[in-house]
Amino acid sequence: MTFIYNHVSTKYSVNNFVVYRPTMSQNEPIDANNKEQLIASELRYRRLFETAQDGVLLVDFNTGMILDVNPFLVNLLGYSKDDFLEKHLWEVGVFKDIAASKDHFFTLHKEGYVRFEDLPLETKTGRKINVEFVSNAYDVGNIKVIQCNIRDITDRKKVEQLAIDKVNEIKTRDEAILNSIGDAVFACDQNGDLFLFNRMAEEMTGISLKEVIGCHYSQAVTFIRESDGKPCNDFVAEAINDNKITKMTNHILLVRKDGRKIPIADSAAPIKNVKDEIVGCVVVFHDVTKERQIDKAKTEFVSLASHQLRTPLSTINWYVEMLLSLDVGRLTPKQRQYSREVYHASQRMVSLVNALLNVSRLELGTFAVEPELVDITKIAKSCLKDLKPQILKKKLIVSERYDGGISLVKVDPKLLAIIFQNFLSNSVKYTKSGGKIGLTINKEKDNVLIEVSDTGIAIPVSQQKDVFGKLFRADNARKVDPDGSGLGLYIVKEIINYVGGKVWFESSERKGTTFHVSLPLSGMLKETGGKELV
């Protein structure tokens, strides 16, 4: 607690204590002639002086002699009152640096005010403390006095230092973590200026932290699309503007400082403060050269494996075919029957191998989507035509409805054919003789809607959630066709997802099944993969 002393102070002698009492503030005038009032006021101030929890020191302005010192200061510094009184400020051991003390004294003379935010002192016992030290010079009647207010900030300083140490410890630890991460990490503020660039980022880009810190990220890291070499940095802006985690599309290359290009995979996420406001973006990326090589090896392995599987199958097919076409003699009915079984089984295997090939291509994401402007209706009709023999045999009633509004859509015809083939052949397969099949192609907003419905055996409710699963076959489907691979719907779903569409269905024993496919009119995104689906 310190007093703010106003201009005039009066010297009084009360009970042999010589005290300087500041005059009251303007608001409380004292009647100097009212001795009682004076004494009461005097006692009040004396008490404050004596009980203050800060040090107060009064010094004669001219001589530099210490006039008074309060108990707090005496205790704090470990001296006795006598050590202070009638001594010069700089004679008291505590203000060790005599030259400096004298200097300050003279500053006080000149400026009338001296302040030390943090003054290190030593007590009589040698304990080191830190104090806040403020000195004011003012007039007391015709005497000039210096009043020093001293606050012990030793503890505060200790706590401050602990906090600083802790912050530094955390900072060092975080930096260590960032620099040990195997991925390259960089972060920028909402303007895109970099404030973080870890060691891996330096290694991968060949650019040092010093060169890029503070620069816009686009100047520091160059990402280009593999297909056309065009720059591709939008994902960062997208993360910041749209407040979402973005992934760079496949086939992005990082261009190093030395010009070398590395394939990378990455993600960008917005950084938010405690108020949930976006304050920047953090990007993580890593070199996928090895992954790509593995993928390539996998694809080649799958191709080779399927080749090896197909060779014996072709052998079986061809020899049995020649048997059945009676090329090498007549067959007894039993011989013919057995040959048919063999052929049948072999065909089933061939289907399975083809389906597995497609599945592995879908999963590796290595199949090509080659969109062209296609008349979807044409493809649908062609698939129906392929099924004509079975449709006629089962006397199924097919109704087609094509919305004239759709002419050409940019799709990959092969993939679209697989979709139609699958749904239509399923409907034909699982609908009893005399049943109905419906095919509708519509336009709804920005999408093409395809509906394939039937009055068939439907999908049991308990198994409906599994129907798109790999190798899954519903119990009733198995009874109708034990040969199905269980991969058809899985493949169709993967294709539809891959090209940005949606697929769903309703199925009940009473009504049959209707499958819906929605494909974006904007067309399938072109993907450069390695292979086509068979």
Next chain:
Amino acid sequence: MAKILIIDDEPMLLGALVDKFTRAGFKVVTAKDGKLGLKSAFKSRPDLILLDIIMPVMDGMTMMHELRKDAWGKKASIIILTNYDTNDTQLAQILTDQPSYYLIKANSSLEEILEKVQEVLESKGDTR
């Protein structure tokens, strides 16, 4: 009688093809790898070549490429008959070397292959 050269390293498959085409009335010559196939092609100048891809010594794509360098070979009719799926490199080569068809053995019956062979020979005959 049309002459066919069948190049395939799998004896079982080769056997089936030879039987089928012989019975269908073709003169059939065979080779079990690309190098021998190339030699045979130049020697016998078949009307059509059925070419496998995966073979030892010299594979089918290389053989086709080499054949196309020759004046006669450039115009030779080739149907690729394999169990290997196309990949990007092959597709590129197919565009340059231009076989008439690329058939997957496992997905094609002997009848279908026969049809395609006859189709190619007929179209060739038309241009003569």
